[in-house]
Amino acid sequence: xxxxxxxxxxxxxxxxxxxxxxxxxxxxxxxxxxxxxxxxxxxxxxxxxxxxxxxxxxxxxxxxxxxxxxxxxxxxxxxxxxxxxxxxxxxxxxxxxxxxxxxxxxxxxxxxxxxxxxxxxxxxxxxxxxxxxxxxxxxxxxxxxxxxxxxxxxxxxxxxxxxxxxxxxxxxxxxxxxxxxx
Numbered sequence: 001x002x003x004x005x006x007x008x009x010x011x012x013x014x015x016x017x018x019x020x021x022x023x024x025x026x027x028x029x030x031x032x033x034x035x036x037x038x039x040x041x042x043x044x045x046x047x048x049x050x051x052x053x054x055x056x057x058x059x060x061x062x063x064x065x066x067x068x069x070x071x072x073x074x075x076x077x078x079x080x081x082x083x084x085x086x087x088x089x090x091x092x093x094x095x096x097x098x099x100x101x102x103x104x105x106x107x108x109x110x111x112x113x114x115x116x117x118x119x120x121x122x123x124x125x126x127x128x129x130x131x132x133x134x135x136x137x138x139x140x141x142x143x144x145x146x147x148x149x150x151x152x153x154x155x156x157x158x159x160x161x162x163x164x165x166x167x168x169x170x171x172x173x174x175x176x177x178x179x180x181x182x
Contacts, residue, residue: 038051042054080092
């Protein structure tokens with residue numbers, strides 16, 4: 001059991017270091033992109049009073065950068081991740097609102113991937129070194145090489161627009177009658 005405990009401790013320490021590293025990189029990026037992050041966070045047409053309020057709230061006038069990082073770190077761990085300039089809502093509220101749908105989509109995608117993976121893997125194994133096997137291999141090579149967002153867009157085009165099996169946008173309610181095109 002000692003080996004497992006030391007493994008878990010090492011993993012825990014690595015996780016903490018990784019999280020702190022990501023937070024540090026986020027801090028650096030927000031301070032490198034623009035000399036005054038408050039101007040960027042205030043939106044496309046910043047009002048000076050809003051920029052001043054953001055500067056004060058996030059301690060951006062505190063002289064040494066490490067003091068600003070300290071307050072940034074505290075804000076991150078308190079869940080104060082700022083406000084989205086497009087929706088004018090705190091980021092944590094947007095995550096709270098969209099996380100259930102994201103989790104739902106992730107689980108559905110995992111189920112589809114597992115089923116398709118097992119099916120195509122079995123077919124490729126049964127028909128080893130045949131054109132069917134080579135086609136399945138080529139399909140997997142191409143799809144694994146593509147960025148996930150491109151695969152998602154192509155699947156959306158094929159399933160929603162080409163085959164018209166699912167709606168292209170929004171969440172479908174199976175209790176509602178199908179939408180008729182105008």
